[in-house]
Amino acid sequence: MVGSPSAVPLPVPLPRRPPVPDDGVRRWYEEELGWETAPGAPVRLVVGHRFDVLDLPLEAGLAALRHLGPASPVAVRADRMRVLVAAGSAEELPGLLEWLEWGALDLDLVGLGAGAVTDAPAPPEGVIVRTGAKGLRTGGVGSQGAAVWLRPPVPGREVEPSLPTLSALGGRGEAPDLVRLVSTAATQCHRLRLRRACARPSVLS
Structure with missing residues (x-):
């Protein structure tokens, strides 16, 4: 039996396109910053060549940055x-946590190094990315749940020399050295862990 006209299904809306096409974002990272991207969509950055990444809870990270001041x-x-650090830092992280006497705890502080990829945040607000012959200005925000820059890299300036690294001189430029960064981040991750544990309702057996 043929259904009535009212039973005709409604058209499915097309998915919303991102504010800046992927090829423009990819071009910005590869040509403006010289960073390698992984094939496929969405755009992801290859970790371990130009930089490594320290991944930690946002709340702990914000608290750590307040103590550290200017950072990478x-x-x-x-x-x-996700805090960018010098390439090779992820490999040093487990030993560094042990040396700082944090190794026995699950701090939710993770190092991403060679072989890893990380989501490419939308270019900072106002950046013009080239898509073919056209140039589109970014809005500085990605789609819901997408990565965004809290402190973006600056095109035309070498990022790598200012990234936190192991250094007897206490870091390079304004960036803290890796020991200080990891120590501060681990402390804040531990404090967050304790707060969450105290906030859980106790279960009486």
Whole structure:
């Protein structure tokens, strides 16, 4: 039996396109910053060549940055923060946590190094990315849940020399050295862990 006209299904709306096409974002990272991107969509940055990443809870990361002052590029996605550090730092992280006497605790502080990728945040607000012959100005915000820059990299300026690294001189430029960064981040991750544990309702057996 043929259904009535009222039973005709409504057209499905097309998915919303991102404010800046992927090819423009990819071009900005590769040509303006010289950073390698992974094939496919969405655009992801290859970790371990130009930089590594420290991944930690957003709340702990914000508290750590308040203590550290100026730092290297920092991205945020949902409730996670990703701090760019010198390439090779992820490999040093477990030993560094042991040396700082944090190794026995689950701090939710993770290092991403060679072989990893991380989401490419939308270019900062006002940046013009080239898509073919056209140039589109970014709005500085991605779609819901997408990564965004809290402290973006600056095109035309070498990012790598200012990234936190192991250094007997206490870091380079304005960036803290890796020991200080990891120590501060681990402390804030531990404090967050304790606050969350205290906030859980106790279960009486």
